[in-house]
Amino acid sequence: MQETNQINSNLAHSEEEVHTGHPTALQYFKVAMILSFVTALEFLVFYFEWLGHWIIPVLTVLSVGKFALVVMYYMHLKYDAKLFTGLFFAGFGVASGVILSLMALFSWFVF
Amino acid sequence: MASMVFAIPRPVHPTGIWSWITTIDHKRIGILYGVTAFILFLSGGVEALLIRAQLALPDQNLVTPEVYNQLFTMHGTTMIFLAIMPLGAAFFNFVIPLQIGARDVAFPRLNAFSYWTFLAGAIILKSSWLLADAPNAGWFAYSPLTGIQANPTHGIDLWVVSLQVLGVASLAAAFNFIVTIVNLRAPGMSLMRMPIFVWMSLITAILLVLAFPVITVALFELSLDRVFGFNFFVVAAGANPVLWQHLFWVFGHPEVYILILPAMGIVSEILPTFSKKPLFGYPAVVLAGAIIAFMGWMVWSHHMFTVGLGPIANSVFAITTMAIAVPTGVKVLNWIATLWGGSISFRTPMLFALGFIAMFTIGGISGVMHAMAPSDAQQQDTYFIVAHIHYVLFGGAIFAIMAGIYYWFPKFSGKMYNESLGKLHFWIMTIGFNISFFPMHFAGMYGMPRRIYIYNEGMGWEIYNMLSTVGAFMMAFSFLIFIYNIVTNWRNGEDAPDDPWDARTLEWSISSPPPEYNFVNIPVVKTLDDWWNTKHEDSDHLPMPAAGGSEDAEEHHDIHLPQPSYWPIILSFGLMLLGFGFIYNFYVGGLGAAIAMIAVYAWSFEPVNDPEPENNNH
Amino acid sequence: MAHDVASATHGEHEPTTTGLNHRKMLMWAFLGSDCMFFGSLIATYLVYKNRSITGPMPIDVFDIPVTTVSTFVLLMSSMSMVIAYSMLTQNKMKAFRIWLGTTVILGSTFVGFQVFEFRTFANHEVKIDCAHMEDLTVLEQKVAEKCTPGVHHVEEVVPLTPRVNLFGTTFFTLTGFHGAHVTLGVIWLTSILLLSIFRPKMVTPERNLDLDLAALYWHFVDIVWIVIFTVVYLFGVFEGY
Numbered sequence: 015m016q017e018t019n020q021i022n023s024n025l026a027h028s029e030e031e032v033h034t035g036h037p038t039a040l041q042y043f044k045v046a047m048i049l050s051f052v053t054a055l056e057f058l059v060f061y062f063e064w065l066g067h068w069i070i071p072v073l074t075v076l077s078v079g080k081f082a083l084v085v086m087y088y089m090h091l092k093y094d095a096k097l098f099t100g101l102f103f104a105g106f107g108v109a110s111g112v113i114l115s116l117m118a119l120f121s122w123f124v125f
Numbered sequence: 126m127a128s129m130v131f132a133i134p135r136p137v138h139p140t141g142i143w144s145w146i147t148t149i150d151h152k153r154i155g156i157l158y159g160v161t162a163f164i165l166f167l168s169g170g171v172e173a174l175l176i177r178a179q180l181a182l183p184d185q186n187l188v189t190p191e192v193y194n195q196l197f198t199m200h201g202t203t204m205i206f207l208a209i210m211p212l213g214a215a216f217f218n219f220v221i222p223l224q225i226g227a228r229d230v231a232f233p234r235l236n237a238f239s240y241w242t243f244l245a246g247a248i249i250l251k252s253s254w255l256l257a258d259a260p261n262a263g264w265f266a267y268s269p270l271t272g273i274q275a276n277p278t279h280g281i282d283l284w285v286v287s288l289q290v291l292g293v294a295s296l297a298a299a300f301n302f303i304v305t306i307v308n309l310r311a312p313g314m315s316l317m318r319m320p321i322f323v324w325m326s327l328i329t330a331i332l333l334v335l336a337f338p339v340i341t342v343a344l345f346e347l348s349l350d351r352v353f354g355f356n357f358f359v360v361a362a363g364a365n366p367v368l369w370q371h372l373f374w375v376f377g378h379p380e381v382y383i384l385i386l387p388a389m390g391i392v393s394e395i396l397p398t399f400s401k402k403p404l405f406g407y408p409a410v411v412l413a414g415a416i417i418a419f420m421g422w423m424v425w426s427h428h429m430f431t432v433g434l435g436p437i438a439n440s441v442f443a444i445t446t447m448a449i450a451v452p453t454g455v456k457v458l459n460w461i462a463t464l465w466g467g468s469i470s471f472r473t474p475m476l477f478a479l480g481f482i483a484m485f486t487i488g489g490i491s492g493v494m495h496a497m498a499p500s501d502a503q504q505q506d507t508y509f510i511v512a513h514i515h516y517v518l519f520g521g522a523i524f525a526i527m528a529g530i531y532y533w534f535p536k537f538s539g540k541m542y543n544e545s546l547g548k549l550h551f552w553i554m555t556i557g558f559n560i561s562f563f564p565m566h567f568a569g570m571y572g573m574p575r576r577i578y579i580y581n582e583g584m585g586w587e588i589y590n591m592l593s594t595v596g597a598f599m600m601a602f603s604f605l606i607f608i609y610n611i612v613t614n615w616r617n618g619e620d621a622p623d624d625p626w627d628a629r630t631l632e633w634s635i636s637s638p639p640p641e642y643n644f645v646n647i648p649v650v651k652t653l654d655d656w657w658n659t660k661h662e663d664s665d666h667l668p669m670p671a672a673g674g675s676e677d678a679e680e681h682h683d684i685h686l687p688q689p690s691y692w693p694i695i696l697s698f699g700l701m702l703l704g705f706g707f708i709y710n711f712y713v714g715g716l717g718a719a720i721a722m723i724a725v726y727a728w729s730f731e732p733v734n735d736p737e738p739e740n741n742n743h
Numbered sequence: 744m745a746h747d748v749a750s751a752t753h754g755e756h757e758p759t760t761t762g763l764n765h766r767k768m769l770m771w772a773f774l775g776s777d778c779m780f781f782g783s784l785i786a787t788y789l790v791y792k793n794r795s796i797t798g799p800m801p802i803d804v805f806d807i808p809v810t811t812v813s814t815f816v817l818l819m820s821s822m823s824m825v826i827a828y829s830m831l832t833q834n835k836m837k838a839f840r841i842w843l844g845t846t847v848i849l850g851s852t853f854v855g856f857q858v859f860e861f862r863t864f865a866n867h868e869v870k871i872d873c874a875h876m877e878d879l880t881v882l883e884q885k886v887a888e889k890c891t892p893g894v895h896h897v898e899e900v901v902p903l904t905p906r907v908n909l910f911g912t913t914f915f916t917l918t919g920f921h922g923a924h925v926t927l928g929v930i931w932l933t934s935i936l937l938l939s940i941f942r943p944k945m946v947t948p949e950r951n952l953d954l955d956l957a958a959l960y961w962h963f964v965d966i967v968w969i970v971i972f973t974v975v976y977l978f979g980v981f982e983g984y
Contacts, residue, residue: 039830049818053818097761117786307760335779356905368791
């Protein structure tokens, strides 16, 4: 009975976005500034040859950060239904798994 | 707005053939899929019969080796992509909206587009026979045999292009069904109250949208190599042809679950109906389906045990492959438990469903034998594997599809098939099937390789091959009985009641065939197997108000149905031209691309016809 | 009038089980699927990394400063996209068109950078000053073999094309498909912009979902580039990678 009521109440909201917050233009601009700053940082880090192999995890973290910012704020995923997060990250997760598996199968990781 | 350049008006009340060409009604699209796929299934069967004729006796030369290679390639590709998948799509289309209490799918024009694009892909592939240039490298097309040097004619290109087009069709359909199942269920139908067929279809659709892009990339890479001289599979440039195998099977293994999960869903509907018992362990069956789909991503290299991946890779994939037998076994046990203590009715759909359990289990047993990498080293590329594949795909998927056709025949045609002929079909097909494929286990164990056009006398395989050929022709004969039964009764059969089987799910609560709008009022669902509950358990629950077949349906002005459209078929046509053009003539390809672009814009801006009082269309 | 125009929104007036819009759900499912598409291309790129037998390698051709600028341009186009959407929902139609136009320009600029890069790579020239032969790449060393006594400068065109080696094949295919995605996005956004100018009644705050869907696609194309920029370019010239 409760399930039926829940589903019935969902039906009433078909045209509203299921979200609580909505960033302002200023917040979008701030995200853009962070993205620019991180990109500039990546550019600088790239020339820090003293980092050696550490360049890989450092740049990975920075890119993941940019990725997350765009997905969560610009694509609004932070504020939207969890189902959308699931749909997107199912694909992203399986894709990452395939990439890592193929790297392993082609001897990227020496055991 | 007439002044809107792309706003071309929709067809108004099309009749006859135009009504089929512009249809967006899921029931009609289901029938289109079913009839087309069945005809293509027969063409794949002819290809098989030619193979069997050639192998009936040793040292025969009914066909040349080149033609033989084309035969097994086309047989496999046809059966997987042009028969089993679209037959599954026929059921998704016809049954799902009815089972979830919807009037149509979420994107009706996209649905029509899926069908016409499937037809385009089928035309591209089958035309290769007419062009005397059928693909010849197996349905899995291993590199470097598919490279431009080893395979300079266009057969492989036709194979590649047809699969890309079919991929577009499958992806569009899968996206459509994901949204439909998630978003168009009747009030009260939570996910755990959905019919099990709908669950399996949802899981299949998710697999489709994740798996197909991988083969899309592999096919692009192969095309780029062949047409533009790229180096993806060119060994001289340092490439590794095994990459093709990986990309193909990362798609290919989820693909076989795409083939079997809908079939398992169909069987899971039929067993309860003809046992007069609910499906045993519904949550376990759902979870097992989801686990199979998830684990299906982790087993692909079991198709590559003999390639030389090394002991670590082989061990990992052997373990994951054996593990995936567990959720499969859970399903089989739940089916058996469903039957246990039930009031069994051995009607034709039930016979095929029971046959499915037995045949699929046999196929599963040989599958577990392949899972052990060392023993697979002996079985790989022999008829032992051919036996396995056909037990699971024919004994499994096709048996289930036959079960589904008989089961839902009254609903989609409004007529009853002939039960005696149905049973006759079942028995001849089952006996013929086992005579054909069981001996292949032996032929394989005794060393007969697959995909070789000839074998010599004295190898000791003669008796097995003769049996296989005899069995194949028995199966073919059984299909003649099936065709006769279906065709004559669809036209002149006895009228079917709404609910001939005393079944459990919502499609049986409306008339046979259903009205265009499916439900006069969208049902409110209270339980799993809600129609059964309405009929038998819930004495306070009023019968569904005018639940279908009402002659005054025409007066329901408030039912808004989607309207027919020209653009799906036109867009598909554009894609077909693009496909052929890519291979043969860039101007044709350019024309196809232009038609496609125009169709996309026209589709986007297509207006809705004004409402009229005397019909249901909005 | 509202009935006359495209009713792909037909389904939007009906209730949905989850309360979420059909087309938005479709777009997110599509983007998840597109991750698999780019994932397979990236996997191919990585599997073939460092396995080219000849020809220009990443370190020979990549211009990280220029690519950083084009990355920045694409990131800014995401910002302008999201501001355009915000303007639309607030019925600030002129601002909406300006920001949408900006997005189109920035996106086209990115494609322009790609075309420039592809052409530069295809005409890649190795220039050696025989007097200063420190820190040469493998390719440069090979060209430098022509530095016989009496020769001061050696110049040779060693193009990078998809046909030359594995790096060319995988690089052009991956970034080419990405560029094709961007181009389709530019066409989509331009269509919306033109519609807004010539048929303003079809682009309204109430119909913001149409822009939202295009925006999601646009941002996705941006995040794919974030991955490509790091995995292909930044890591690419790093030795031993």
